[in-house]
Amino acid sequence: MTTAAVIGGGVIGGGWVARFLLNGWDVNVFDPDPEAAGKIGAVLDNARRSLPGVLDVALPPEGHLRFHNSIADAVADVNWVQESVSERLDLKQQTLAQIQSACRADAVVGSSTSGFKPSDLQLGAARPGQIMVCHPFNPVYLLPLVEVVTPETCCPVIVERALELLRGIGMHPLHLRREIDGHVADRLLEAIWREALWLVKDGIATTGEIDDAIRLGFGLRWAQMGLFETYRIAGGEGGMAHFLTQFGPALNWPWSKLTDVPELTDTLVARIAEQSDAQSGAHTIQELERRRDTNLVALLRALKAQDHGAGAVLAAQERQMRQGQMLGQRTEGIEDPAAPVLTLRRVVPLDWTDYNGHMTEAKYLQAFGDATDRFMELIGCDADYIASGRSYFTAETHIRHLDEVHAGTMLEVRTRVLGGGGKKMHLWHEMRAGGAVVATGEHFLLHVSLETRRPSDPSEAIDRALRRFVAAQSDMPKPAGAGRAIGPPR
Amino acid sequence: MTTAAVIGGGVIGGGWVARFLLNGWDVNVFDPDPEAAGKIGAVLDNARRSLPGVLDVALPPEGHLRFHNSIADAVADVNWVQESVSERLDLKQQTLAQIQSACRADAVVGSSTSGFKPSDLQLGAARPGQIMVCHPFNPVYLLPLVEVVTPETCCPVIVERALELLRGIGMHPLHLRREIDGHVADRLLEAIWREALWLVKDGIATTGEIDDAIRLGFGLRWAQMGLFETYRIAGGEGGMAHFLTQFGPALNWPWSKLTDVPELTDTLVARIAEQSDAQSGAHTIQELERRRDTNLVALLRALKAQDHGAGAVLAAQERQMRQGQMLGQRTEGIEDPAAPVLTLRRVVPLDWTDYNGHMTEAKYLQAFGDATDRFMELIGCDADYIASGRSYFTAETHIRHLDEVHAGTMLEVRTRVLGGGGKKMHLWHEMRAGGAVVATGEHFLLHVSLETRRPSDPSEAIDRALRRFVAAQSDMPKPAGAGRAIGPPR
Structure with a gap:
């Protein structure tokens, strides 16, 4: 079990506390500010909300957090001491002296200083070789960068241990051996x-x-x-x-x-x-x-999903393009509810492929989900309706993968209504690429109240619009593969 | 139909060509360099690879690209002229004079200059009010920013049209009314x-x-x-x-x-x-x-999927954590192949939720897909095996959503083997949150050759490992919901 002491619990100190704790370290804190616990608690709330899901595996169980009344108590017997007091050289030197009078000689003593050189911090220290700059970036619990500045005066064994420990908690130590005011970043x-x-x-x-x-x-x-x-x-x-x-x-x-x-x-x-x-x-x-370009596409699409920054620019463009297509299609849908509806027309983006070199399976469901969203809009279950507290939830999905598709391929999904009315909606999506059916998606949805999260009846207008499709399509032959179960291998 | 002329076909000019064309504009190009067509073609290849999938709707059909032998021919009757010649003021002024002698008086005349002020460019021009700075960023086809610098000497009607046209092609015009060398960025x-x-x-x-x-x-x-x-x-x-x-x-x-x-x-x-x-x-x-923090999580996860930059740091941490878990589990799996295998343990990240406030349906399949990957590793179909040219492809999936889950929830997936051997593998995943089953995934996979992309037999070791699970689990009762089809609404 690795243990750390964090001396000074502001935004940066609190960020270190969160980074250490959520990666399974036990953490001692010293900060004379009576509001320190509250401030660190706020940073921890943010960290617990955001960090645990970043990896596709669970983090280790959280460590234990303890507040101490003196630096000596906090630093006794820990592997790592992180000094995060205000950016005043005299204060940092005094704090480091108190830390070194009580901590283990082989502990890492890192300073979060934004600008002071290690030699400034080591001046007059009992064991200068133990002290190094470990300068992180806000929010410390999410950003991987930490500048580790270690001139020749630093103990190479402690430096190596510091680098290894930082890598273990998902950080990238940028190891700088020459010091300068303000480091690099x-x-x-x-x-x-x-x-x-x-x-x-x-x-x-x-x-x-x-x-x-x-x-x-x-x-x-x-x-x-x-x-x-x-x-x-x-x-x-x-x-x-x-x-x-x-x-x-x-x-x-x-x-x-x-x-x-x-x-x-x-x-x-x-x-x-x-x-x-x-x-x-x-x-x-x-x-x-x-x-x-692949990275930029991945970043832009990540931001588009958040409707933020550059992603908001793209989302606005997309809404405008959809609006134009939508108006045409609502009319088309109303004129011929017996025809399968074009609910998706898009190109497979660069970030949808996997280690097998083709569109990964989850993206088929994303495309079918987008097609379902589009059909919901067509019958009136649009953003305004959802904002009023009602929506459809998918209860069941059956996907058949009939052929591979790759980044850059134009996909089209056409949708049939196999049944519906009241709380229920039963959709059939056919995904085509270059004319050939590459996948089918069969989906059973329930209309719900977003307040109770339970099934509920849709608006009359939506019920009517849905039943119109059902009636118009009821005489069409059932699609091959609909209603099929996955059988045992023969 | 909007038409543009691009004068100068380097990386920036080529980027404009791609941005315009892929958003449906017709584009004329003038560049005396005999290699211009090749250079623009290379930029266009990059743009066609990356831009069309960025939005979740298809872009309009690509416009027509034409090369011209004179500026006069290229700019005649277009809505937009983009000057993108080298960064020399005299050359830009001469080029703008030639453009203005042949283009429409109401066309936008934008300059891609990185640093010259509009007043520098307008000096001695026939119609100074038509000339403005429209400074984009490389890659022009992906980055939304364009600095539009228009001092009072610019014609407000043409400026308004420029801003509107740029928004229509997915760009964000940063409208600066005061000029300075180098603009802002x-x-x-x-x-x-x-x-x-x-x-x-x-x-x-x-x-x-x-x-x-x-x-x-x-x-x-x-x-x-x-x-x-x-x-x-x-x-x-x-x-x-x-x-x-x-x-x-x-x-x-x-x-x-x-x-x-x-x-x-x-x-x-x-x-x-x-x-x-x-x-x-x-x-x-x-x-x-x-x-x-939500944005950072989305960006970090986007980069992790690309194993690049900060994402490579996270991916390395994740591999190391998996390695530890994997070794334990391979042993565990071998010791008791009759028990359902823990194939996923993770927290729902902030970027997995949708407009209904819960984990979106495609992410269930992503989690089940990750669980399948893990089971494949367990029987020996790991990264090395896949690199040797063989893998499993999912042919069919059936998901039942039994309850909602939200960002921050710890998910566990346990996997049973319903059948398999030879080319076939039939898996059953149960997803739990806090002990309760929230979803099930039934998946039928085929072992394939990555060269022929056709079904093929797995290695003997994999076949043996898989059949061992099948035999050990064959006496267990069939899970409720397995082999079920989506029925018509009753």
Whole structure:
């Protein structure tokens, strides 16, 4: 059992508490603030809500959380001490001295400092080699990055143990051996922050506009590839040196208030090109482009499902496109309720395939579920109706996979109504690709009250619309495969 | 039908071509480079691979692409002209003059310039009011951001039309009325780029380390909220003014080479706080935290599925955790093949719920599919076996939803083998939450050759392992609901 002490329970300290606890560590806390327990509790609530489902396996049982009245009690006999007090050097040095007077000599002593160098923190310490910077990012329980800054004064055995423990709790230790004020990430953040303050001060853009400039553009790129790999792609097959030749001149243009720029000497260009080759040279530019695009599609679709940021832009476009198609189709449906209804027409996205190289089975049900949603809208069970507290829940599903489909394939689903009226609805979806039926979905749904979560009768209008389809289609032959059970293997 | 002319077919021009074409516009291209068609074709290939599946509806039919031998031919009678030549002011001004001598007076004339101000581009133009900056981000076919810079010299009617047309093709026009070199996004990028060059030059971090510092930390935040909203959350309930009080001093610390910093006067603090209120004030900090966390979970899980960036960190953690569980379970499975096997134990993540407030139906199949994967591993059909060219494909699925489950719920799936041997495998999954069965999944699978994509016999070891389960479980009573068909509504 690994144990940690967290000294200082603000947003960052609380985030460490959550990260450790939810990965099964026992955690001691010291914070003289009488509100500390409440503040940490709020962070823990957020963490318990979000972290446990991130992996497709359960985390270990949560560790035990204990509050202590002194640093000495909190740090005694733990494997890891994380200092997370306010960003004042004297306070951090005093706190580290108290920690070292009571903790084990082989414990990791990490500091969450955003900017102080390890040598600043080690100054005058009893065992400087034990103290290192372990700088995490908010929310600590979700973001994997932690900057571990360890100059030569650090004990290599303790450093190795720290890296291993961090990896075990789902973090990525970015191991920096040379120290600098602000480490790496905060220097980048501070540069962009200072530039952003100028833009607001000079009235060029508002805070909201600057945020959109980030999250609808390069922020999406940076969630998956950083600055250099992205620019390597922009340089094309010529690689990083070519990019630097092409965009180097911008360093002398008035594009930033950061005017103390390094000179792009041959040495610097060669160093960047060499490091970039080491980082990305195993892949061609086309491979990197496709990797980037697949990631972006996955990120954009994840955000679209949340109707947020770039995803909100896409969702708005989609609603507008659906609106146009919907109006046409409502009319069409009303004119000929005997014809199977086109309820889905879409291309298989890049994030729908699996290790077998084809659309994964759950996405068939997602497509059939979307088709069901569309049919519900057609009979009047739309977003407004659902907001009024009623909906349909699927009770039973039977899918037959008749052929494979791949990313990029256009899918169409046509829907028949096998029965329905009152609380019940029995649908039959046929999925086609290039004319051939690739899957069928048979679904039995119940109309429910979203308040009681129990079956209930739909509105009269919906009941009427549904029965109209049932009546119009009742003379059609039953589709092959409908009503079929999975038999024992013969 | 909307038509566009793209003048200059590099990566950005090609990106515009793809964005326009795939959204149904006809596109004319002029680029004297004999390789232009090939370059644009490569961009189009990437776009056709990635964009069509992003939305859950099909895009309109692709427009027609035509190459022209002169600017005059290309721009005649189009609604939109996009100038995308090299970043040289004289070249851009000459090109714009040629465009204006042949295009319609009411067409949008956008420039892709990364840095020139509209007033620079309008200098000496025949109709300055028609020329505006429309600066997109690579890959243009996927990223929604386009900076539309229109000082007062621009014709408001044409500007309005431009904004509307951009929204129609899934883009977000960031409308800036005050001009500055580098607009907004590129100023932020240039600041961070200059800072990053210093870090490489000073030997603090390599290009790969800097990229990790971005994509494993703040890059994930910035894919969904920008700089200011993120810091507003960091300020807690005190909001942005509190954050500025707390972190303002860093402006005077040596945290960036950008040392020409704006003074945080009361006026500037008030402006930022006011703009931040306008941007985010409708939500409490807790609401923003939860919105952020839900987005991060969705993004992290999207990246985990791609095994990339932060997702690769999570995937590595998950593999290690599975490995530990797997070893225990293989043994357990071998010791008692008559007992239903625990094949899934996980928490419902935040991105698995739908508009009805519960786990959406497709995720039941995802969980059952994961349970099937786990059972396959148990009998020896693991990643290595699949890499050797053999696997199981699901042919048929029957799901019964017996109760709802919600985000945060711990799910367990236990699996029985109803039959199998040779090419066939017939599985029965029971999903429980808190002890109660919430769903069952009955699945019929076929062993296949991944080369022929046809049914084939499994390895002897797998066949033996599977038959061992079948024999041990054959005397158990058939589960209630197995072999059932969806009946017509009574």
